[in-house]
Amino acid sequence: MKKNSKEAIVTAAISLFNTNGFSGTSIRDIAELAKVNTATIAYYFEHKLGLLEYCFTYFFEQYINKIEEAYASIDHGAKGCLKRLVANLLHYQCENNHLASVVYREMSVDSQIVREIMSTYSLKEKYYLQKIFEKGFEWNEFRPHSIPYLIIQLKGLLMMPFMNTNYLREVLYIFPNEPFFEQKYLKEINFWIDKTLSFEIREKKEAFIK
């Protein structure tokens, strides 16, 4: 058995899940594209659901690492920390745009495995975002606001290009796999952080006088 056949299976699975969806892909399709036999897939992943689980875990382990890496700088300010987090996650998604698309689409299906992933990784992510927002309120960097509604907006902005890659490409002629996209879109989210989330200096003074 070739050492890199596991990798070839994962690459083939991500590509096919991305184009045809998880349910629209068979083990046979994956075996064919990866140039392995179906028994090899069974050896590594048991069944198709095992492959999806592997994709989820592989994606979110690194995803949470990127969040924790940024969170380490929280004592230097909430706004800087959030901008670092956004830059990390955007870069990570751009680098793994096919995997991100697969993971985000399949996370929208209601299943046992999705609920398990949410109760570990999504709750962890929520914990860190909540901490950053709370510190931002406390340190007068962010306008006081409902945290869940801020999370919806931030995640909406972050996930949109990877949940709708066809739309971006076919309708807007924007390609989320190009380096230019990452730079430009990062500025957009930072602009949201500066304008919608943060106090402006003028407002800060007013809040201070009160």
Added chain:
Amino acid sequence: MKKNSKEAIVTAAISLFNTNGFSGTSIRDIAELAKVNTATIAYYFEHKLGLLEYCFTYFFEQYINKIEEAYASIDHGAKGCLKRLVANLLHYQCENNHLASVVYREMSVDSQIVREIMSTYSLKEKYYLQKIFEKGFEWNEFRPHSIPYLIIQLKGLLMMPFMNTNYLREVLYIFPNEPFFEQKYLKEINFWIDKTLSFEIREKKEAFIK
């Protein structure tokens, strides 16, 4: 053949596509839930793809109507027009939240039918959004900005709760089918329009002096 069996089939299909995905649902499942036989489904929709096509068309015909309804008020100002458009679309999505979830998820799969839907409805939507943004720049209501990148953000904010309903419910305890959600989330998007998209009065003056 009962007059309302077509409706029962569509309702059952939306519910099953929503929970299990399009590819994860069989005609047999739909027939069972709708309490019809599979021949009745074939009579109305030919095959499963015909049902998905029906869902897409049904959803986007009304969706574009909501946009056109709002666009009729463009001469009273771009910002007011965009806020009306957002209110219309959010209300429409909340009222049809299962259908919206199905449509948005299946739109992320790359297929012939999706490309056709995009080349009619998504291009129409883009046309109106582009017009509104251009008028907003011209009338000094909005900051000059890349239109495709504004569309990504606006659509990201609008679609997020319906592409990630499980996440909202399980992780954030927010329920997009409740009337409270619609009111509150509309305020959030309007805040984005006011803060990120629009000039503030102070900035407007500065732009005028230049």
